[in-house]
Amino acid sequence: MRIMKWFKPVSLQDLAFAFQRLTGFILAMYLILHLAFLSTLSDPLTYESLIAITVSPTFLPLDSLLVLCGIYHGLNGIRVIIHELGYLHEHRKALLVICAILTVIAWLYATWVMYEVV
């Protein structure tokens, strides 16, 4: 399959691109499942029981990974937009590193908040 060539990185930029596609796919799948499930709900009790499952300790790591996908996809998307506007091409490596650092910081903070709330 030709599409698999998207996931054969030869540089950091390729790797960022591959992750962008992967996280985009995961988020799209999650959104479809989320909307499909919500549309089948008929009473508030079922909704409450679902929420109780998603904030349980066994489910929270998955939620945290989903947040990581969202943060990476968003921040890397902003980085790509900056380049698509024709800026900072010469500093793409530095921008990629900044993006990765911001992703990790935001993810750790979001995970900490999630566990604090629960």
Add this chain to the structure above:
Amino acid sequence: MEFRIRRFDGENSFWQSYEVPTKKGMTVLECLYYIRDNLDSTLSFRASCRMGICGSCAVKINGKPKLACETQVSELKNPIVVEPLDNFKVLKDLVVDFEGFFAKHKMVKPFIVRDDIDYNSPVELIQTPKELAKYYNYSLCIKCGACVSVCPAAATSEDYLGPAALVAAYRFCADSRDKDCKDRIEIISSERGVWRCHSAMACSEVCPKKIEPAKAVQLLRRKAIIHSIKKLFRW
């Protein structure tokens, strides 16, 4: 050093190893010549200038596209894995088909377009250093195909013009001597043009001349947008 080369005989693809006596200063291209001259005369590869100008010897070395003539063996790990470029049809061993590549290049009109040229009484076309600087970097492209071989858009769409052709398009659109960029913009604005780019920027990472093809594509997008707006208002 051991050279592991991915070969293709027209029907089957297979790996073959060769032991090459190397010394400091030897390039991968010199080793390929050594193999062909001393070990296996059936090995096919493309090369010409041997000094990074013609772009003929681009191959994949240890997973990354590089010019064989500019890659020092001493900088590489043993074994050295040599493969033909990706995203091209392999003709034989390390030789790939560049026909489509050059057809796309030709499509973007890689020459200066003017309607006031009189060959009977030629005049000098004056250009300031500032005007030259706008496109000079992009004029260094040697059409080696390394950018196309790593481009994810080129991998999934054969029609896509590719970074090399788009660099050529930008180089001439940014040239102050060129007087008709409209045709070129029409071509690069089509579905096979700049909008196919996924902005992976892999092309800029592997370009042996460091000419930033990804930036050229984005700058062409600006021109394409301005052209579309003008066209919309019949300006």
